[in-house]
């Protein structure tokens with residue numbers, strides 16, 4: 001099952017637009033949670049005008065049945081289920097299947113998918129040589145994006161996916177191999193030998209085994225670490241039309257295959273205003289810890305526009321209230337960090353920054369709250385993940401969401417290539433001047 005959403009006409013009736021003395025009627029549609037949109041699909045044809053919305057803050061790019069967010073109420077639901085309900089029971093893989101297929105998997109579906117994750121965990125030996133081509137200092141996110149794209153070279157049979165059976169083959173390969181690629185990218189950055197996946201291990205312990213085992217010493221994943229990383233992956237699994245997911249949909253809309261589209265998603269996620277913020281948060285906390293700046297002065301700097309400094313891990317395009325993921329991660333960080341790494345001074349600094357910001361009119365007036373990245377870095381650090389892998393872990397978590405969105409779009413009847421327009425502000429008609437007539441530059 002994978003229905004894309006079908007909106008209904010709003011009971012409020014159509015919107016009317018008056019432009020240069022003419023009146024136009026535009027349909028208003030309503031989603032299953034009462035969100036309304038003015039359908040401007042015929043606007044240009046009717047009026048000769050387009051809409052302008054830099055950053056797309058008011059633009060719905062699609063209808064989607066995957067994830068619901070109410071940013072004012074701090075609500076996040078995967079296929080209708082509040083994320084809080086996933087805290088104790090399911091594994092990340094269960095959530096991945098829910099997102100991709102639209103229903104919670106039966107025991108049999110779950111086991112079949114898990115077996116395929118084990119079966120597909122290795123990467124082609126040829127791909128391993130590609131790692132050698134990267135400098136030791138290569139950022140793992142660059143390697144991850146390149147290698148996901150490279151997967152499309154090894155699976156030409158999965159460039160076009162006809163049905164759910166073919167989707168299963170592509171999705172299981174991607175979700176399994178991203179973990180191996182991520183671990184190898186890390187090993188490469190440390191000059192360590194690659195460790196093969198262990199078929200006896202589940203998803204999270206296998207990732208950590210490939211990252212941390214040594215040829216002469218097996219890494220054993222503590223239960224508390226397995227649970228924390230499962231939670232982190234689950235909380236990152238989807239977030240509707242964020243920058244990287246929109247990128248995946250944008251690339252996929254051209255007919256590009258799933259591997260290439262997800263590789264583009266990794267690149268979009270890398271930036272510090274998106275997934276890269278978890279690294280930026282840690283760098284900010286470390287800078288304060290080193291005594292370079294006090295928390296008070298950092299917040300002061302973040303309020304000065306000319307400084308170009310932002311309080312990293314704060315603010316969100318959609319949440320104008322608490323990010324529910326941040327609340328959950330903060331709770332887990334408070335419990336686990338002391339248990340795993342004693343008294344982490346960075347946690348104290350994070351608490352202090354949050355206190356200062358949340359009582360400051362600048363942050364209050366702009367509804368800037370901690371987002372998912374504010375506490376995730378501290379937690380990842382406590383479970384032993386090195387900083388250069390934080391955003392890679394985010395990408396592993398977000399992959400099921402990208403796959404679900406790529407497939408939803410792929411299945412949409414009458415889908416069109418994503419191709420925004422623009423308002424041109426460059427020179428008007430000008431003539432070409434031959435180089436010898438242009439004078440000295």
Ligand code: ACO
Nearest residue numbers: 273274275277302310311312313314315316317366371373
């Ligand atoms: N620190 C200081 N000021 C901020 C911050 C911040 N972290 N975030 C927003 N503001 C201010 C802006 O300067 C702007 O002020 P103004 O109205 O006086 O011009 C106002 O709040 C609105 O901010 P926008 O940039 O318009 O908000 P937008 O929705 O475009 O950006 C974003 C959201 C990118 C998350 C932003 O809040 C930010 O840069 N935060 C820090 C980076 C971060 O944590 N990113 C992770 C996001 S979550 C994720 O991707 C998983």
